[in-house]
Amino acid sequence: MMTMKKMPGMYSCREVHEFVATGMVDELGFMARMKFKMHVMMCHHCARYVRQIKALGYFVREAFGGAPDPERCQRIEDVVMAQCDGHH
Amino acid sequence: MAYTPPAEFGTPEFLARLQRQDRDAIQKVVHEFMPQILRAAMGAGLEEHEADDVTQQTFLTFIETLPRFEGRSQVRTWIFGILYHKLREARRGFQKQDKQDDIDDVLETRFNASGMWQTPPREADDDLWDTQIRRHLEECLETVPERHRLAFVLKEVEGMQGKEICNVLDVSTTNLGVILYRARNRLRECLEGRGFEERG
Numbered sequence: 506m507m508t509m510k511k512m513p514g515m516y517s518c519r520e521v522h523e524f525v526a527t528g529m530v531d532e533l534g535f536m537a538r539m540k541f542k543m544h545v546m547m548c549h550h551c552a553r554y555v556r557q558i559k560a561l562g563y564f565v566r567e568a569f570g571g572a573p574d575p576e577r578c579q580r581i582e583d584v585v586m587a588q589c590d591g592h593h
Numbered sequence: 594m595a596y597t598p599p600a601e602f603g604t605p606e607f608l609a610r611l612q613r614q615d616r617d618a619i620q621k622v623v624h625e626f627m628p629q630i631l632r633a634a635m636g637a638g639l640e641e642h643e644a645d646d647v648t649q650q651t652f653l654t655f656i657e658t659l660p661r662f663e664g665r666s667q668v669r670t671w672i673f674g675i676l677y678h679k680l681r682e683a684r685r686g687f688q689k690q691d692k693q694d695d696i697d698d699v700l701e702t703r704f705n706a707s708g709m710w711q712t713p714p715r716e717a718d719d720d721l722w723d724t725q726i727r728r729h730l731e732e733c734l735e736t737v738p739e740r741h742r743l744a745f746v747l748k749e750v751e752g753m754q755g756k757e758i759c760n761v762l763d764v765s766t767t768n769l770g771v772i773l774y775r776a777r778n779r780l781r782e783c784l785e786g787r788g789f790e791e792r793g
Contacts, residue, residue, distance in 0.1 A: 518704060
């Protein structure tokens, strides 16, 4: 792999990083996606950036993605439903 | 990854029960979405007791406003929208931010005039990884504005589609792109500064 030089018709590294960080990469059409993939295949800096951004999602799911304590959920649910009953 | 609510929640009969504040229908919804709302409140940066309180207030407002719920959005989107309003009431950080963000200036220095990396992403210091990632992640999340952090959590933890997050936060698709762009880059820059790269 190598660092890209901007070539006609290719995305720049700045464009690639914007597609990834905004989430626009999921909205790209077929040709645009091919151009994106081609750039990432050839540019090790962008490949690293893409891996890092994907890893952020993994980190945050690991840290915060677990189910909250069921007893805690039930306690709040009980309070909510008790107040709900009070209004009825 | 994508969450699918119980099919019953999308039926006209269930909507009618909710609108007339039927207790059993309410309890089903409260029970179903309690973990998600509580997790999002925690993920958005609230302390445990604040998260409990905001979650409770979110569901009470949900119940009060049910007669106005017309079913144009999904029940989950409606409840998360209430959560967002409660978070805005509770913390100034959830107010809409100024247009300029200092992370934009940091990113400007990363590229040259041709749009190529001039300060590329750095490699990881693997030694830091396994033992300290959670602490560093939590500290780095503190640097992300709360509203941006909520959008990021809804996307990455709750697996919401962009359109649903736009409805919850009442922003355009373009605005959401900017919010996620800033959240991800701020978090990445912070972790990079502490020696982390990719894994997972």
